Amino acid sequence: MTTLDVLRAHPFLAGLPEPWLPRLAGYARPVVWHPGHRLFRAGQPAQRCWLVRDGQVALDFAVPGRGDVEIEVIGPGGVLGWSWLFPPYRWQFGAVAVRRSTAVEFNAAGLRRLMESDDALGRQLTTRLMSVVVDRLHAARGRLMELYGYPTPEPTAG
Numbered sequence: 001m002t003t004l005d006v007l008r009a010h011p012f013l014a015g016l017p018e019p020w021l022p023r024l025a026g027y028a029r030p031v032v033w034h035p036g037h038r039l040f041r042a043g044q045p046a047q048r049c050w051l052v053r054d055g056q057v058a059l060d061f062a063v064p065g066r067g068d069v070e071i072e073v074i075g076p077g078g079v080l081g082w083s084w085l086f087p088p089y090r091w092q093f094g095a096v097a098v099r100r101s102t103a104v105e106f107n108a109a110g111l112r113r114l115m116e117s118d119d120a121l122g123r124q125l126t127t128r129l130m131s132v133v134v135d136r137l138h139a140a141r142g143r144l145m146e147l148y149g150y151p152t153p154e155p156t157a158g
Helices: 003-009 020-025 108-117 119-147
Strands: 028-033 038-040 048-054 057-063 067-074 094-097 101-107
Touching: 003 020, 003 028, 003 048, 003 101, 020 108, 048 108, 067 094, 067 119, 101 108, 108 119
Parallel strands: none
Antiparallel strands: 028 101, 038 094, 048 101, 057 067, 057 094
8 A cells, every 4th residue: 555545545635636636646755653651741842744544642741749640542544743743843742552563654744844835735734634633632621630639620612
């Protein structure tokens, strides 16, 4: 299966106009991670993002006195990384492979250039990524509430 085939099949890109996919594929490459591989830590430069194909990657953040606390697990069909889209381009969370995982990795600088050169594509990807941001923030909020012994909050409109 080619990178372009993976992009065509990934739920995050479902419904995008077909001519956009080869353009996105120009900034993509397949990657494999083994259990325990640390992809990034909060605060490091965000220079990549990924569409997870198989496996599991845990998002975490450092909590003083508790170490790295898992907030969410991203599995097949998930999106990993949104911090590359917003200055100062630093990771807000960390990520580590839980199981052997495969993904398509994008070069963030190339994606930003592509999005700046095509307003329609840029709007579409930004809208989709903002949905990911909202989901991640909700998961982080819920995990913090759980750590401090409060009931997990219900999602709210936003």
